Amino acid sequence: MAGGTxxxxxSIDYVPLAERHGKVWHLWPVWFSGDAHLATLxxxxxxxxxxxxxxxxxxxVIAGCALGTFFMAxxxxxxxxxxxxxxxxxxxxxxxxxxxxxxxxxxxAFIGFNAFNQVLAAQTLxxxxxxxxxxxxxxxxxxxxxxxxxxxxGYDTIHVAQRVFAxxxxxxxxxxxxxxxxxxxxxAQQWDPAGFKAVPFLAELFAAASYQLSWSIYVSDYSRYLPxxxxxxxxxxxxxxxxxxxxxxxxxxxxxxxxxAPKLDVAAAMQRAADAVIPGLGLVLLIGALxxxxxxxALNFYGASLTLLSVADTCxxxxxxxxxxxxxxxxxxIVSTALALNASGNFVTxxxxxxxxLLYLFTPWTAVNLVDFYLVRKGHYSIREIFxxxxxxxxxxxxxxxxxxxxxxxxxxxxxxxxxxxxxxxALGGADVAMLVGLPVAAIAYLLTCRSFNVEHDxxxxxxxxLGLEPADHPAGARPAVRGLTxxxxxxxxxxx
Numbered sequence: 441m442a443g444g445t446x447x448x449x450x451s452i453d454y455v456p457l458a459e460r461h462g463k464v465w466h467l468w469p470v471w472f473s474g475d476a477h478l479a480t481l482x483x484x485x486x487x488x489x490x491x492x493x494x495x496x497x498x499x500x501v502i503a504g505c506a507l508g509t510f511f512m513a514x515x516x517x518x519x520x521x522x523x524x525x526x527x528x529x530x531x532x533x534x535x536x537x538x539x540x541x542x543x544x545x546x547x548x549a550f551i552g553f554n555a556f557n558q559v560l561a562a563q564t565l566x567x568x569x570x571x572x573x574x575x576x577x578x579x580x581x582x583x584x585x586x587x588x589x590x591x592x593x594g595y596d597t598i599h600v601a602q603r604v605f606a607x608x609x610x611x612x613x614x615x616x617x618x619x620x621x622x623x624x625x626x627x628a629q630q631w632d633p634a635g636f637k638a639v640p641f642l643a644e645l646f647a648a649a650s651y652q653l654s655w656s657i658y659v660s661d662y663s664r665y666l667p668x669x670x671x672x673x674x675x676x677x678x679x680x681x682x683x684x685x686x687x688x689x690x691x692x693x694x695x696x697x698x699x700x701a702p703k704l705d706v707a708a709a710m711q712r713a714a715d716a717v718i719p720g721l722g723l724v725l726l727i728g729a730l731x732x733x734x735x736x737x738a739l740n741f742y743g744a745s746l747t748l749l750s751v752a753d754t755c756x757x758x759x760x761x762x763x764x765x766x767x768x769x770x771x772x773x774i775v776s777t778a779l780a781l782n783a784s785g786n787f788v789t790x791x792x793x794x795x796x797x798l799l800y801l802f803t804p805w806t807a808v809n810l811v812d813f814y815l816v817r818k819g820h821y822s823i824r825e826i827f828x829x830x831x832x833x834x835x836x837x838x839x840x841x842x843x844x845x846x847x848x849x850x851x852x853x854x855x856x857x858x859x860x861x862x863x864x865x866x867a868l869g870g871a872d873v874a875m876l877v878g879l880p881v882a883a884i885a886y887l888l889t890c891r892s893f894n895v896e897h898d899x900x901x902x903x904x905x906x907l908g909l910e911p912a913d914h915p916a917g918a919r920p921a922v923r924g925l926t927x928x929x930x931x932x933x934x935x936x937x
Contacts, residue, residue: 475689524880536828577781853865
C-alpha cells in the first residue's frame with residue numbers, strides 16, 4: 441500500500457501508476473468470494489418461496505446472474521483505466537454536486553446489505569448453537585467489528601482474504617454439488633417443465649440480476665490499483681467469470697436447499713441439505729458461508745467509507761487521511777448495526793423488497809455510467825477535473841440527471857414490491873420486468889441528450905488538464921502531479937478563481 445505500511449493510505453484519491461500492482465486474474469476470487477456467502481443463498485430461495493419449482497427457479501437464477509453480472513463486469517474495467525473508486529467516477533456524468541444523488545443510493549445499498557448480513561450472521565450462529573440468540577446483540581456488534589477491522593486494513597488484505605476464501609469455498613461447494621447430484625431426491629413436480637409460473641420465475645430472475653448488478657457501485661474499487669495496461673477484455677472476463685460462477689453456484693445451493701426443506705429458514709435448510717449428502721457437511725458449509733459473510737461485509741463497509749468521503753469532499757474539499765477513512769468506516773458500522781438490531785423477523789420478505797428497490801435505483805445509473813464511458817467519452821476523462829469543484833464537469837450535469845430521472849420514472853408502472861405494485865406489474869400478475877424497461881430507456885435518453893455534446897472539445901480539455909499528472913508525462917510548463925490528488929489539493933494548487 442502507499443507508504444509501505446499495512447493499513448491502506450489512499451481512499452477516494454487517484455492511484456498513481458507507480459503504485460499500481462497486482463495481476464488481473466486476482467479479480468475472479470474477489471468476486472467469486474463476494475457471492476459465496478449466506479446472503480446470496482437467500483436470493484436463490486425467492487422463487488421457491490413464491491411457489492416456483494426447482495427446474496424453473498434454477499433457470500431463472502442462471503439467467504438473472506448472467507444478465508446482472510454482464511453490466512457489473514463492464515464497470516470493473518473502469519478501475520485500471522482511471523485509478524479511482526467507482527462512485528467518484530460519477531461526477532462527469534452527473535456533475536460535481538449532482539453525483540450526490542447516486543451516492544445516496546449507494547449508501548442505502550452498502551448499509552442495507554450489511555444490516556441484513558449482521559442479522560443473517562446471528563441467525564446462522566443460532567443454527568450452529570441453540571445457546572446463541574437469533575437476535576444476539578453481541579453477535580451483531582461483534583460481526584460488524586470484525587468486518588470493519590478488515591476494511592480498515594484495506595485493499596491488499598481484502599484481496600488476499602478473498603483469494604484464500606475462494607479456494608476454501610470451491611472445495612466445500614464441489615463436495616456438496618457432486619454429492620447432492622447423486623444423493624438428494626426431489627418429487628417429480630420439482631423437475632416438471634410444465635410447472636412454469638411467470639411470477640416466481642420473473643421474481644427470481646430479476647432478484648438475481650439486481651443482486652449481481654448491485655456490485656456495480658463499487659466493483660472498480662477493487663481493480664483501481666491494477667496497472668493501466670491490463671486491458672478491458674481481461675478485466676471484464678476475470679470479473680465476470682468470478683462473479684457469475686460464485687453467484688450462480690451459491691444461489692443454486694439456496695434453491696436446492698429450499699426445495700428440499702421449504703418450511704425452514706435459509707441456514708437451517710442449507711444445513712439439512714448438506715447433511716443429507718455427508719453427515720456433518722452442513723456444519724462445514726455453514727461455517728464457510730458465514731466466513732464469506734464477514735469478508736463481503738468488509739467490502740461493503742469499505743465501499744460505504746469511500747462513498748461517505750466522496751459526500752464529505754463534495755460538501756467541503758478534503759485531504760484524505762487514514763483517520764478520516766477510519767472515522768467514515770465507524771459511522772457506517774454504527775448505522776448498519778442500529779438497523780440490524782431493529783430488524784424484524786420477516787427476513788426473506790424484507791430482503792426481497794430491498795433487492796427490488798436497489799434494482800430500480802441502480803438501473804438508470806448503470807446505463808448512464810456505462811454509455812458515457814464506452815460510447816460517449818470512450819474512457820477519456822480528466823482525473824484533475826473530477827476533483828475540481830469549479831472544473832469542466834460543472835456542479836450539475838443536466839444530461840446525466842435527466843436521463844437518470846427518465847429511466848427511473850418509466851420503470852414506476854412496472855414496480856412490483858411489498859411496498860408498491862405498479863399497474864403494469866398488476867396486469868402481469870405481479871411479475872417485475874422494470875429492469876428491461878429502465879436500462880434501454882435511460883441509455884437512449886442519455887445518448888439523445890449527448891447529441892449536442894462536443895466530445896472533441898471535452899477530450900481536449902481533459903487532456904490539457906491532466907498534462908503532467910504522471911511524472912513520465914510531465915512536459916515543460918505543465919502542472920506538476922499532485923500527490924494524493926483530491927478536491928482539496930486541486931483547490932490549493934489552482935488558487936482562487
